[in-house]
Amino acid sequence: MIFLIDYDRRHGKIISLTRFSDSQQSEATDAQLAIEIEHNRLGIHREVALLEASSEAALRRTHRRYFESLATLAEPV
Amino acid sequence: MTKTQLDKLGERIKKGDVSNENLTLLNEYRRTFGEAYNFIVFKVRNELGQRTTGRRAKSTASITDKLRRESVRLSQVQDIAGCRIVVSDILEQDRVVEQLSKLTDHVSIVDRRTRPSHGYRAVHVIFNVKGQLVEVQVRTRLQHLWAEWCEKLSDIFDPNIKYGQGPDSIVRSLKAFSAAVSEFEKLESELAALKERFSTEELLPEARKLITKLKNDYRRKKANLIVSLKEEVKAVSSLRRKRK
Numbered sequence: 001m002i003f004l005i006d007y008d009r010r011h012g013k014i015i016s017l018t019r020f021s022d023s024q025q026s027e028a029t030d031a032q033l034a035i036e037i038e039h040n041r042l043g044i045h046r047e048v049a050l051l052e053a054s055s056e057a058a059l060r061r062t063h064r065r066y067f068e069s070l071a072t073l074a075e076p077v
Numbered sequence: 078m079t080k081t082q083l084d085k086l087g088e089r090i091k092k093g094d095v096s097n098e099n100l101t102l103l104n105e106y107r108r109t110f111g112e113a114y115n116f117i118v119f120k121v122r123n124e125l126g127q128r129t130t131g132r133r134a135k136s137t138a139s140i141t142d143k144l145r146r147e148s149v150r151l152s153q154v155q156d157i158a159g160c161r162i163v164v165s166d167i168l169e170q171d172r173v174v175e176q177l178s179k180l181t182d183h184v185s186i187v188d189r190r191t192r193p194s195h196g197y198r199a200v201h202v203i204f205n206v207k208g209q210l211v212e213v214q215v216r217t218r219l220q221h222l223w224a225e226w227c228e229k230l231s232d233i234f235d236p237n238i239k240y241g242q243g244p245d246s247i248v249r250s251l252k253a254f255s256a257a258v259s260e261f262e263k264l265e266s267e268l269a270a271l272k273e274r275f276s277t278e279e280l281l282p283e284a285r286k287l288i289t290k291l292k293n294d295y296r297r298k299k300a301n302l303i304v305s306l307k308e309e310v311k312a313v314s315s316l317r318r319k320r321k
Contacts, residue, residue, distance in 0.1 A: 002133070009138075009231075009232040009233070009236075010232070010233065011233070012229060012232050012233040025111060025133070028133075029104065029107070029108055029111075029133070029134065032104070032134070032136075033100060033101065033104040036100050036104075036137055037097050037100055037101075040095055040096075040097060040100060041097075045138070046138070047136050047138040047139065048136050048137065048138070049132065049136045049139075050132070050133045050134050050136070051130065051131065051132055051133070052118075052130065052131040052132075052133055052160075053129075053130040053131070054128060054130075058128060058130055059130055061130075061163065062130035062161050062163055062221070063130065063161075064225045065225045065228045065229045065232065068225075068229075069229075070226075070229050070230070070233065070310050070313060071307075071310045073222070073225055073226055073229060073306075074226075074303065074306035074307045074309070074310050075303075
């Protein structure tokens with residue numbers, strides 16, 4: 001699966017998470033560009049990440065910073 | 078796009094000229110990595126059976142940060158596309174890196190355990206697929222925790238933290254955390270060496286005792302690490318309040 005994440009670094013929070021199937025690589029890349037252009041128009045500085053994983057659970061394990069606060073990162077691993 | 082055009086694009090982005098045209102050109106460049114990325118990820122998943130999580134294309138924000146921070150040209154950025162593998166410990170890490178290194182003929186290894194980057198520890202395996210680079214990050218769970226921790230601190234507090242700058246107290250605690258991860262790696266290696274030494278014969282009582290001691294040591298240190306991270310959360314919250 002492909003995941004498009006619009007992430008507000010300063011607040012450490014995801015603004016939007018869009019899911020695409022593996023066959024939608026091109027659509028996902030187009031969507032990433034569309035968000036970046038929209039941010040540009042509005043003068044918003046956010047990170048727009050395009051990630052891929054076998055499942056959302058796998059993504060949440062390997063890219064915890066997008067999904068978790070500092071406090072939950074400190075929970076036992 | 079030629080290399081010169083690409084580097085000129087990088088220069089414009091570095092200077093803050095993030096026009097729609099430049100964003101579109103950058104996006105086109107990122108797209109060109111799709112084939113190389115798919116090739117490597119397919120091999121890693123199917124030939125090595127490793128579960129990877131990938132970044133199909135580095136975000137504009139991260140590319141801009143990199144161009145501004147380091148004196149690299151856009152054509153030299155090694156991690157436009159890549160993926161990540163998180164393994165249990167340093168022995169598994171060594172095993173996976175060795176397997177990766179045999180996957181293709183064009184591969185280089187950057188071992189950030191021997192030369193950590195501002196405390197960052199991991200092994201990066203970089204594949205060259207017809208001139209395009211795809212980076213595979215191999216991290217142990219603890220190295221990964223450090224990296225996520227450092228990234229999150231950089232996100233919410235100060236983007237310079239991951240480059241070894243920012244508030245002294247945070248920089249110091251990240252250094253200590255990284256040193257602790259290194260100690261865990263030593264314990265993992267010692268434990269594995271002991272187990273291997275006594276694997277073919279019945280464990281002698283003394284060896285068994287030693288292994289138990291090392292395991293207990295490991296658990297105790299891990300519990301202490303979690304406690305210190307939780308304390309750090311409080312300290313960071315307090316620092317953030319003061320800044321506001």
